[in-house]
Each structure stands twice: as structure tokens, then as C-alpha cells.
Amino acid sequence: MSITGSILRSRAVAALTSPHGVDRFLEQVNPMWAAHEVRARVVEVRRETDGEHPVATIVLQPTSTWRGHRAGQYVQVGVDLPGGRRTTRCFSVSSPASAPGERISLTVRSHAEGVVSRFLVEQARPGLMVHLGQAEGDFVMHESPATPTNNHLLFITGGSGITPAMSMVRTLLRDGYDGRAHRKVTFLHYARSAEDQIFAAELAEIAAGDNHVDVHLVHETDGGRFSEDALRELVPAFQDTDTWACGPAGMIELVQAAYAGSPRLRVEYFKPPMTASGTAEGEVSFARSGQQAANTGASLLEQAEALGLRPEFGCRMGICFSCTSRKTEGTVRNVVTGAESSLPDEDIQICVSAPVGDCVVDL
Amino acid sequence: MTATLNETTETTVTTATTSGASAARAERPVVPGDAAFHRLTAAQLKDFGDEMDAIRQRVLASLGDEDRDYIHRVVKVQRGFEVAGRALFYVPPAWPLAVAALSVSKILDNMEIGHNVMHGQYDWMNEPGLSSRMYEWDNVCPSDQWKYSHNYIHHTYTNILGKDRDIGYGILRMDDDQKWHPYYLGNPVYAALLMVFFEWGVAMHDLEVENLVAGKRTLEENKKIYPGLMRKVRNQALKDYLLFPALTGPLFPMTLAGNAVANLVRNVWAFNIIFCGHFPAGVATFSEEECEDESRGHWYYRQLLGSANITGGRLFHVMTGNLSHQIEHHLFPDIPARRYPEIAEDVREICERYGIDYNTGPLGRQLGSVAKxxxxxxxxxxxxxxxxxxPGFLRRRLAA
Known part of the structure; x- marks a missing residue:
């Protein structure tokens, strides 16, 4: 495949298939053939939990163009939904680190408003083709699983935020000697209830094994919720411990407060924090459609949608740049980083930009 | 040409001029051809615009799997013809078949796929391969330059003299209001040349040579579009006139000729279809003044009067990229073209009610009208x- 791949990616083939590119021909023959793009075929759909918001693990066989991923990274997944619209969302890879072309799995919770997650959990069947990006994200483990250390690693996750941490722990146990992590690992997870617990059987197995991993599962139904005191009891020196935290915005904010700016904490939200920060002043105008309304403080994408506009969007979390639009005047704040920008005629990601005062966007 | 006061209302309404309607010329009231057009009052224009908007909303709401499957099918067929065409050049007796297959491929690529995709007709599918922002066609004109001159200039200022550079393409005289000059004695020759070299004409269109000559544009302004243009020309020439011929070894000259003929066939076909869309007798042109502060209703009205359709079968419509429904295309340029035939029924019915001419006819008749x-x-x-x-000195002597 590598020789074929090199030929297919050569300048000669690009010149012959200009202006469409070689992938536009390969896909007509076999959707699993690609020279540049990444696609994947669903090979298995496994239900993890049932209930109101069921969770499923989707096992994917990517095309040979998949460059592999590091444990903790996410991938953009484009699904051709019924109705003809391709919709793209980001999902963390839940399987251990992959090499080029290797199978990966995503573990997805179906949300009422999440069209892609709902489709993947409830309608995806083996054989379905999806469109992938390459793996992205810096929420990764920097240590080699094959080199034992005396470092202590701490994972704090909530709900489906368990997926990147699971990829890391699975990588440690797969690639460490004798199936052990060879360093102290604390895995602290918050789930709504025992029924909602993702990977319950595998986590029980990990907890029971002699593998240097401590598993602590806390269920809200039993009154469990993240608190700094409970964390200190479990890991007294947590502020000096390499920590990966992933979960809903509310929980992550509590974790960040507990770490008080410690550089050992790495976080990942699976939804950007919403910005009801009290600075919802001024008026938002959408120039091309002529719509305007009082600024609600929500993201420009949400405010545009509330006015009945249908701007293009993808991840809705500032990653894919599908929603990039031109802000002609006004100041916006990036709700993820908090950075404010007042440049005129600036291209902004409207899904993570909230207006600060008057703002005009070319939509 | 000028805005006139309508007698039935106090509002200013617009008039349109027909070009080449020699019967109407006889009366020649204030504006040539005025009589040929049914003028709408401002209130009627408003209702007319609302009805057009309603069609638009209805079709947009119904876009779905069928439209997606359709364009995927067309792409598959086009790719098939392209591969078949390239391959058949290895079989010398099949040379005419190879040329035919490649011609069909290029026509489908430029018209039903390229032109329509670049209008954003399939942007709602969010497919990078069929997105107006990404699509590049099998034509020497770079897509971004085409989108500017076509989607923006031509479709916004359709048939407004002095604004729409597609009226005669800066080369031909196609309207009463273009002043005659001895240069135009060559009109049929220029048209024939434009037909043969149509893709090059389209590519050069963005250099706005006529504006350069008139001093309205500087060479400096053109410099920024040279790199993109040169890159596209190089890529197209490289594959059609060097690489694919070279790959057929001793058949190099045959393949080269075949590729050139396929490009020529596409040029002639596209030229004729496009000229039938805007230049048959009875198509209106407009002045800049009458389109000032134009209402949405008048915009629709102008698109309708400024375009003409060609009748034909289903396959014919596909091969024209559904530009045989130029009227519907101009009313709704970003609606998938396969919907135009169904939209046309409603548009015709509305035209009848408002007493607006709906310009349509078989290919032969429209072509004859354009040639005339x-x-x-x-x-x-x-x-x-x-x-x-x-010459001047003779003229003075004759006058004396």
C-alpha cells in the first residue's frame, strides 16, 4: 500500500487528475480507497448503556490515510444524515493509541439535541461510511507507557468525558510490561448513576487487577459530586500531580478552582462554557440578512440561530472553523480562552465568540 | 430605458427595452421596444416578488436525499466518461468514441456539475467535494475568478447595460443601446471565434480587456489575477496537451488532437447554450437608472425578462446543466438546477397571470434568433x- 500510496499522492497523478484530485476518482470505485482524505467504515456498534441518554461504542476501520492518534486526542467525524446534509462533530477516541491505518473506536452518548451523536448511537450499523479528519488535540499523555516511572498520574472525568482518559489508561495497560501501568495511576470518575456508568465491566476488571491503577467511581445518585475536600482525601498532593480532567463545564470549573492555576492540570471540555457573564450589552446586527437584536450574551452562532438564520457550523466548540464568518465591527470575546478582540473586518469563529457590546457580523 | 411615471399609480415603475425587435422599432416612442413589455405597477411587483419568494422557500425546504443522490449520480457518470475517454485513446479505431466520451465528460463537468456547484446549489450538503468554496472545474478559467464575474457581476446586474459585462462579453454588439462602430462589422466573425475559443474567452473575460482599452481599468489591477489564471491554464494544458498524450506513447498526436477536439466540442456547446439564454429576440436589457434602489420584485422581474429558455427532452436539459431553464436559473441561481423544470411550471403560470412574456422555444429557433x-x-x-x-477628409469634401 505504501508504494501505491506514494504513487497516488505523487505530483504526476495530481496533474493527471487535475482539477478534481485523485480522491474524487478513487471514491467512485471503492469508498475505502483514498490518497489524502480520511474515511472510515463502521465495523461494529456496541451498546454501553441504555436509558434516556444511551451510550454506544462505534468501532471504525479507517482508510489507509489515517495517520494514527495519541491517547486523549479527538477526531472530527462527518456523517451524511438522512436529508442529505453532512454534519460534522468532534469525538474523543476511546480506544488506545493507534498506528496509521489501525482501527479506532469512539464512545458516544446520544443527546436529544445532538443530531450526530443520536444518529451514531441509534442508527449507525456496520457498513456505514463516515468522514474523518486526522486526530487533533493537545489533551494527551506525554509519557511513554513502555518506560516505568515513579510519576503519579491522575484522571478526573465526568460523564462521557471518560473517553479520552479511557484511551490513556488503555494505552498504559496495553503497552506497559505484563499489562501493568508501572506508575501510580488514579482514575476518578463521576457518573450520574450506576446504570449510566460507561465501561462498567472493563473498569471493574481494571480495578480488580494488579496493574497499579486505582479506580474510583462516584455516582450522583449516591450523593457524589466533585469536591476539593474529597479529592484532597484521595490524592493529598493533587496540585503537584499530573492531572487530566475532562467533563461537563460545571465540573471542570470546580476542578480548575481546586487546582488554583497549577500547571499540572490539563483540562478538556466537551462543551464550551456558556457566557452568561453579565456583560450582555449592546446590539448584535447581521449585515447580510439585515437582522438585528439585543445582545443576549450567548455565542454569535446561537444569537444568529435565535433570529432564524442558518449559518454554517460544524463542531460548535471552536475547532473545525466551519462557522468562520467576518465580523465587520465590534468587540467579541472567545468564550473558551476569554480573549477579547476588537479588530474590524476580522474572521471569527462564531460558535465560540460572544459579542461584548455592539457587534456587526456579515451573515 | 428611462423610468417613466405610470399613469395608474403615483409610483415610479420601470420599463425595459427589447433589443432587435424591429417591429417595435417602427413605433419607437420614447424608448425603443417599450411597447413590447407589459409593465407592472409597484404593488404588482411586490406581489410578484412575494410569489417568487414563496417558490424559493418551498423548494429550499424540500431539498434532501433525492437532490444529493442526483448530483452524486451525475458526478459518477462524469467521472466514468472521463476515465473511459482517456482510456479509449489507447485503441486507435475507437478514437471518435474517445473524443465523444471526453466531450460528454467535459460538458457535464462544466455545466451540470461545475457551473451549478459553484453557484452554491449544493452547499447545503456540507460536502467539501461539492462546495462552491472548493470546487474547481475542468476549464481554463479559475473558479474564484469565474465566481466573481459570473455569480456576482452577471447574476446581480443581469442585463443592465454598462454593468453586466456578459452583454456581448465586451466583444460583440448585441443591443440597440450599444452604439454602432465600424468595428462591429466583424460581429459574426468575433462570435464565431468566441465560440471556438469559448473557455479561453471565459478565462480572459476577467481581464476586462474592453475596460482596459477604454481606460476604465489599469494593467496594475489585472496583475493580481495573473498568478491564479496562469496556474490554471498551465494545469489544464499540461494534462490535456502533454501528459495524457505522452502516456499514449506513439499515439501522442492522436490523443493530443482528440483532447483538443473534446475541448472544442465543449466550447461550441457551452457557447450556444449560453447565448440562447440571454440573446434571443425579445430578451430585455435595462439601464442603470431604472435599477437604482431596485425592489426585490423588480429584481425578479428583470431576471425573468432578461433570460430565455430552450425546450427539449430530459437528457438535453441535463447536458445543458439545466441552463435550458435560464429563466428559472436567473430567478433562483442557488437552487439545485434539477429542480428548474418543476419550478418552471409555477413560473409560467405566474407569468400568465401577470401578463409577462415567458421567452422559450426549441434550440433551433433560439439559435436562429441569436444568429440573426x-x-x-x-x-x-x-x-x-x-x-x-x-475617411474624415472625404467626409468633409462630401459635406461641402
Whole structure:
């Protein structure tokens, strides 16, 4: 495949298939053939939990163009939904680190408003083709699983935020000697209830094994919720411990407060924090459609949608740049980083930009 | 040409001029051809615009799997013809078949796929391969330059003299209001050349040579579009006139000729379909003044009067990229073209109710009408115009 791949990616083939590119021909023959793009075929759909918001693990066989991923990274997944619209969302890879072309799995919770997650959990069947990006994200483990250390690693996750941490722990146990992590690992997870617990059987197995991993599962139904005191009891020196935290915005904010700016904490939200920060002043105008309304403080994408506009969007979390639009005047704040920008005629990601005062966007 | 006060209302309404309608010329009231057009009042224009908007909303709401499957099918067929065409050049006796397959491939690529995709007709599918922002067609004109001159200039200022550079493409005289000049005696020759080299004409269109000559544009402004243009020309020439011929080894000259013929077939076909869309007799042109502060209703009205359809079968419509429904295309340029035939039924019905001419006819008739117009406008409007042909010193002597 590598020789074929090199030929297919050569300048000669690009010149012959200009202006469409070689992938536009390969896909007509076999959707699993690609020279540049990444696609994947669903090979298995496994239900993890049932209930109101069921969770499923989707096992994917990517095309040979998949460059592999590091444990903790996410991938953009484009699904051709019924109705003809391709919709793209980001999902963390839940399987251990992959090499080029290797199978990966995503573990997805179906949300009422999440069209892609709902489709993947409830309608995806083996054989379905999806469109992938390459793996992205810096929420990764920097240590080699094959080199034992005396470092202590701490994972704090909530709900489906368990997926990147699971990829890391699975990588440690797969690639460490004798199936052990060879360093102290604390895995602290918050789930709504025992029924909602993702990977319950595998986590029980990990907890029971002699593998240097401590598993602590806390269920809200039993009154469990993240608190700094409970964390200190479990890991007294947590502020000096390499920590990966992933979960809903509310929980992550509590974790960040507990770490008080410690550089050992790495976080990942699976939804950007919403910005009801009290600075919802001024008026938002959408120039091309002529719509305007009082600024609600929500993201420009949400405010545009509330006015009945249908701007293009993808991840809705500032990653894919599908929603990039031109802000002609006004100041916006990036709700993820908090950075404010007042440049005129600036291209902004409207899904993570909230207006600060008057703002005009070319939509 | 000018806005006139309508007698039935107090509002200013617009008039349109027909070009080449020699019957109407006889009356020649204030504006040539005014009588040929049914004028709508401002209130009627508003209702007319609302009805068009309603069609638009209805079709947009119904876009779905069928439209997606359709364009995927067309792409598959086009890719198939392209591969078959390239492959058949290895079989010398199949040369005519190879040329035919490649011609079909290029026509489908440019018209039903390229032109329509670049209008954003399939942007709602969010497929990078069929997105107006990404699509590049099998044509020497770079897509971004085409989108500017076509989607923006031509579709916004359709048939407004002095604004729409597609009226005669800066080369031909196609309208009464273009003043005659001896240069235009070559009208039929220029048209024939434009037909043969159509893709090059389209690519050069963005250099706005006529504006350069008129001093309205500087060479400096053109410099920024040279790199993109040169890159596209190089890529297209490289594959059609060097790489694919070279790959057929000793058949190099045959393949080269075949590729050139396929490009020529596409040029001739596209030229004829496009000229039938805007230049048959009875298509209106507009002045800049009458389109000032234009209402949405009038915009629709202008698109309708400024375009003409061609009748034909289903396959014919597909091969024209559904530009045989130029009227519907101009009303709704970003609606998938396969919907135009169904939309046309509603548009015709609305036109009948408002008493607006709906310009349509078989290919032969529309082509004949266009050819007549090209020849007619080669000639001066009145014998006095011919004076321009007489050298100055002779003219002075004759006058004396």
C-alpha cells in the first residue's frame, strides 16, 4: 500500500487528475480507497448503556490515510444524515493509541439535541461510511507507557468525558510490561448513576487487577459530586500531580478552582462554557440578512440561530472553523480562552465568540 | 430605458427595452421596444416578488436525499466518461468514441456539475467535494475568478447595460443601446471565434480587456489575477496537451488532437447554450437608472425578462446543466438546477397571470434568433451611421 500510496499522492497523478484530485476518482470505485482524505467504515456498534441518554461504542476501520492518534486526542467525524446534509462533530477516541491505518473506536452518548451523536448511537450499523479528519488535540499523555516511572498520574472525568482518559489508561495497560501501568495511576470518575456508568465491566476488571491503577467511581445518585475536600482525601498532593480532567463545564470549573492555576492540570471540555457573564450589552446586527437584536450574551452562532438564520457550523466548540464568518465591527470575546478582540473586518469563529457590546457580523 | 411615471399609480415603475425587435422599432416612442413589455405597477411587483419568494422557500425546504443522490449520480457518470475517454485513446479505431466520451465528460463537468456547484446549489450538503468554496472545474478559467464575474457581476446586474459585462462579453454588439462602430462589422466573425475559443474567452473575460482599452481599468489591477489564471491554464494544458498524450506513447498526436477536439466540442456547446439564454429576440436589457434602489420584485422581474429558455427532452436539459431553464436559473441561481423544470411550471403560470412574456422555444429557433441578432447588430442602425466608414477628409469634401 505504501508504494501505491506514494504513487497516488505523487505530483504526476495530481496533474493527471487535475482539477478534481485523485480522491474524487478513487471514491467512485471503492469508498475505502483514498490518497489524502480520511474515511472510515463502521465495523461494529456496541451498546454501553441504555436509558434516556444511551451510550454506544462505534468501532471504525479507517482508510489507509489515517495517520494514527495519541491517547486523549479527538477526531472530527462527518456523517451524511438522512436529508442529505453532512454534519460534522468532534469525538474523543476511546480506544488506545493507534498506528496509521489501525482501527479506532469512539464512545458516544446520544443527546436529544445532538443530531450526530443520536444518529451514531441509534442508527449507525456496520457498513456505514463516515468522514474523518486526522486526530487533533493537545489533551494527551506525554509519557511513554513502555518506560516505568515513579510519576503519579491522575484522571478526573465526568460523564462521557471518560473517553479520552479511557484511551490513556488503555494505552498504559496495553503497552506497559505484563499489562501493568508501572506508575501510580488514579482514575476518578463521576457518573450520574450506576446504570449510566460507561465501561462498567472493563473498569471493574481494571480495578480488580494488579496493574497499579486505582479506580474510583462516584455516582450522583449516591450523593457524589466533585469536591476539593474529597479529592484532597484521595490524592493529598493533587496540585503537584499530573492531572487530566475532562467533563461537563460545571465540573471542570470546580476542578480548575481546586487546582488554583497549577500547571499540572490539563483540562478538556466537551462543551464550551456558556457566557452568561453579565456583560450582555449592546446590539448584535447581521449585515447580510439585515437582522438585528439585543445582545443576549450567548455565542454569535446561537444569537444568529435565535433570529432564524442558518449559518454554517460544524463542531460548535471552536475547532473545525466551519462557522468562520467576518465580523465587520465590534468587540467579541472567545468564550473558551476569554480573549477579547476588537479588530474590524476580522474572521471569527462564531460558535465560540460572544459579542461584548455592539457587534456587526456579515451573515 | 428611462423610468417613466405610470399613469395608474403615483409610483415610479420601470420599463425595459427589447433589443432587435424591429417591429417595435417602427413605433419607437420614447424608448425603443417599450411597447413590447407589459409593465407592472409597484404593488404588482411586490406581489410578484412575494410569489417568487414563496417558490424559493418551498423548494429550499424540500431539498434532501433525492437532490444529493442526483448530483452524486451525475458526478459518477462524469467521472466514468472521463476515465473511459482517456482510456479509449489507447485503441486507435475507437478514437471518435474517445473524443465523444471526453466531450460528454467535459460538458457535464462544466455545466451540470461545475457551473451549478459553484453557484452554491449544493452547499447545503456540507460536502467539501461539492462546495462552491472548493470546487474547481475542468476549464481554463479559475473558479474564484469565474465566481466573481459570473455569480456576482452577471447574476446581480443581469442585463443592465454598462454593468453586466456578459452583454456581448465586451466583444460583440448585441443591443440597440450599444452604439454602432465600424468595428462591429466583424460581429459574426468575433462570435464565431468566441465560440471556438469559448473557455479561453471565459478565462480572459476577467481581464476586462474592453475596460482596459477604454481606460476604465489599469494593467496594475489585472496583475493580481495573473498568478491564479496562469496556474490554471498551465494545469489544464499540461494534462490535456502533454501528459495524457505522452502516456499514449506513439499515439501522442492522436490523443493530443482528440483532447483538443473534446475541448472544442465543449466550447461550441457551452457557447450556444449560453447565448440562447440571454440573446434571443425579445430578451430585455435595462439601464442603470431604472435599477437604482431596485425592489426585490423588480429584481425578479428583470431576471425573468432578461433570460430565455430552450425546450427539449430530459437528457438535453441535463447536458445543458439545466441552463435550458435560464429563466428559472436567473430567478433562483442557488437552487439545485434539477429542480428548474418543476419550478418552471409555477413560473409560467405566474407569468400568465401577470401578463409577462415567458421567452422559450426549441434550440433551433433560439439559435436562429441569436444568429440573426449577431448579424443584424453588425450593421449600423441608420445609413447616417455609415459615415463613420468614410475617411474624415472625404467626409468633409462630401459635406461641402
Amino acid at each position: 441578432k449577431i448579424c443584424r447588430y453588425a450593421l449600423p442602425d441608420s445609413p447616417s451611421d455609415l459615415k463613420a466608414l468614410v
